[in-house]
Amino acid sequence: MVTGRRARAWPAALLAAASLTAAGAAPALASAQFAPGADGLGDPFFPHAGNGGYEVAHYDLRLDYRPDGARLEARARIDANATQDLSAFDLDYRGPRIRSVRVDGRRAAYGRTGQELVITPDAGLPAGSRFEVVVRYSGRPRQIVDPDGGIEGWVRTDDGAFVVGEPQGSPTWFPCNDYPTDKATYAFRITVPRRLEAIANGSLIERRRRGRTSVWRWRERSPMASYLATATIGQFRLERSRFGGLESVVAVDPRERKASRGPLSKIPAMTRLFESLFGPYPFDETGAIVDHAPKVGYALETQTRPIYDRAPGQPTVAHELAHQWFGDSVSVASWPEIWLNEGFATWAEWRWAEHRGGRSTARAFRHMLAVPADQDRYWDPPPGAVPDPSKLFADSVYVRGAMALEALRQRIGDDAFYATMRDWTQGHAYGNASIEQFTALAEARSGQDLDSLFATWLDQPGKPAV
Ligand code: ZN
Numbered sequence: 001m002v003t004g005r006r007a008r009a010w011p012a013a014l015l016a017a018a019s020l021t022a023a024g025a026a027p028a029l030a031s032a033q034f035a036p037g038a039d040g041l042g043d044p045f046f047p048h049a050g051n052g053g054y055e056v057a058h059y060d061l062r063l064d065y066r067p068d069g070a071r072l073e074a075r076a077r078i079d080a081n082a083t084q085d086l087s088a089f090d091l092d093y094r095g096p097r098i099r100s101v102r103v104d105g106r107r108a109a110y111g112r113t114g115q116e117l118v119i120t121p122d123a124g125l126p127a128g129s130r131f132e133v134v135v136r137y138s139g140r141p142r143q144i145v146d147p148d149g150g151i152e153g154w155v156r157t158d159d160g161a162f163v164v165g166e167p168q169g170s171p172t173w174f175p176c177n178d179y180p181t182d183k184a185t186y187a188f189r190i191t192v193p194r195r196l197e198a199i200a201n202g203s204l205i206e207r208r209r210r211g212r213t214s215v216w217r218w219r220e221r222s223p224m225a226s227y228l229a230t231a232t233i234g235q236f237r238l239e240r241s242r243f244g245g246l247e248s249v250v251a252v253d254p255r256e257r258k259a260s261r262g263p264l265s266k267i268p269a270m271t272r273l274f275e276s277l278f279g280p281y282p283f284d285e286t287g288a289i290v291d292h293a294p295k296v297g298y299a300l301e302t303q304t305r306p307i308y309d310r311a312p313g314q315p316t317v318a319h320e321l322a323h324q325w326f327g328d329s330v331s332v333a334s335w336p337e338i339w340l341n342e343g344f345a346t347w348a349e350w351r352w353a354e355h356r357g358g359r360s361t362a363r364a365f366r367h368m369l370a371v372p373a374d375q376d377r378y379w380d381p382p383p384g385a386v387p388d389p390s391k392l393f394a395d396s397v398y399v400r401g402a403m404a405l406e407a408l409r410q411r412i413g414d415d416a417f418y419a420t421m422r423d424w425t426q427g428h429a430y431g432n433a434s435i436e437q438f439t440a441l442a443e444a445r446s447g448q449d450l451d452s453l454f455a456t457w458l459d460q461p462g463k464p465a466v
Contacts, residue, residue, distance in 0.1 A: 034124040037089035041179050045335045045389040050179025051090040054080045064191040067160050070140045076174045078133040086125040092171040092178035093117035096139025141173045147389040160234030162293035164300045165227040176226040180331040181432050183223035190216045197236040199251045199289050201303045223430045225331050228303040243268045249287040259311030260290045270321050273355050279425045282329035303328045315349045322348030330428040337435050339383040343401025365406040373463035384458025404457035412446035420445040
């Protein structure tokens with residue numbers, strides 16, 4: 001089946017039934033292999049996150065939001081490629097009521113169980129073929145509570161919504177293949193009452209008044225993991241500028257304006273520093289979204305344009321900016337490997353402080369080493385051995401995680417250390433990588449056996465004895 005076209009002659013239900021009896025039976029029909037895609041990718045923490053049998057190339061999201069009734073009227077168009085002969089496939093979805101689902105322009109059957117939206121097209125989708133899914137849905141999107149008690153997803157604010165998705169909130173507002181390994185490009189078209197702004201990732205294509213509403217169009221042309229998407233709505237003042245060849249949009253809630261001005265003004269200098277250390281900034285756009293959403297309690301490295309729940313300090317701005325290299329461009333291959341995001345971004349915070357004439361990374365390391373072993377939140381779990389999803393964003397992942405990198409730098413020296421960092425960001429740009437790949441790269445660049453260093457800092461429970 002090399003045509004890349006759909007096998008219209010075979011109703012999916014028949015194919016699904018055929019696949020049940022196919023094993024061991026006569027392999028007379030190639031179509032007997034049509035089967036439903038997996039309902040998850042088997043992540044150790046979120047086994048149902050992501051789906052099997054296809055990959056998304058592009059999301060085109062049309063959202064119409066009225067904060068008064070908190071109603072979202074939406075249409076998601078998803079361009080995907082089948083990677084197996086599919087009789088049915090899932091999208092991850094935790095949103096409001098589905099109105100219709102079409103596959104390649106024809107109505108498809110669908111059902112919901114848990115976070116899965118199960119779609120059965122009227123004909124099978126052959127491996128290698130491209131297909132288009134259009135999902136219409138409307139109602140009140142909701143936030144979700146994570147295993148660590150944090151909230152995410154479509155989080156309502158007093159003037160709109162603070163929209164974040166790490167690790168599993170994006171399906172609250174659009175159906176997606178919600179796993180960091182399936183990156184795609186995005187187009188957003190967001191309609192809001194005209195007194196409000198709507199801020200998403202990437203480039204601002206258009207803002208246009210239409211009656212009592214305004215329409216905001218954004219486009220993210222670099223591959224993006226679904227958890228890094230945002231469509232944040234509220235009252236914002238926008239500052240558009242260019243620096244270093246980048247399009248910058250900084251959107252700030254007027255209530256947070258004064259306090260955020262200083263730290264945000266450092267973004268160009270931070271970008272220059274990180275480029276000199278880690279390699280080129282990976283995207284064409286930059287900026288920030290500073291909202292007033294105090295109940296959230298954290299910031300997120302939404303791609304190209306990090307989002308803050310309040311006016312951030314300089315360390316937080318440096319942290320979220322560093323995530324553009326570590327997390328957004330080079331993304332984790334599975335959620336337990338979160339050290340590759342949080343340890344690296346925290347070390348970068350320390351490095352920015354050093355650059356500014358503050359405490360050096362070596363002193364930050366010594367300072368933390370003075371923290372007693374019984375202050376266990378800094379030491380456990382070990383950052384390379386996060387035991388369960390409630391510990392994904394534990395202090396130890398950030399702080400001991402940054403110490404692990406600093407211990408590496410001190411051991412192998414600046415030259416090998418920064419060569420490792422640059423090879424990392426270049427070798428895995430817009431992709432995914434694992435802790436094992438990082439430690440192997442550090443060994444290759446330094447020519448040293450680093451097993452015991454990484455075991456000490458990443459894997460052994462309790463405060464490292466050094
Ligand atoms: Zn972080």
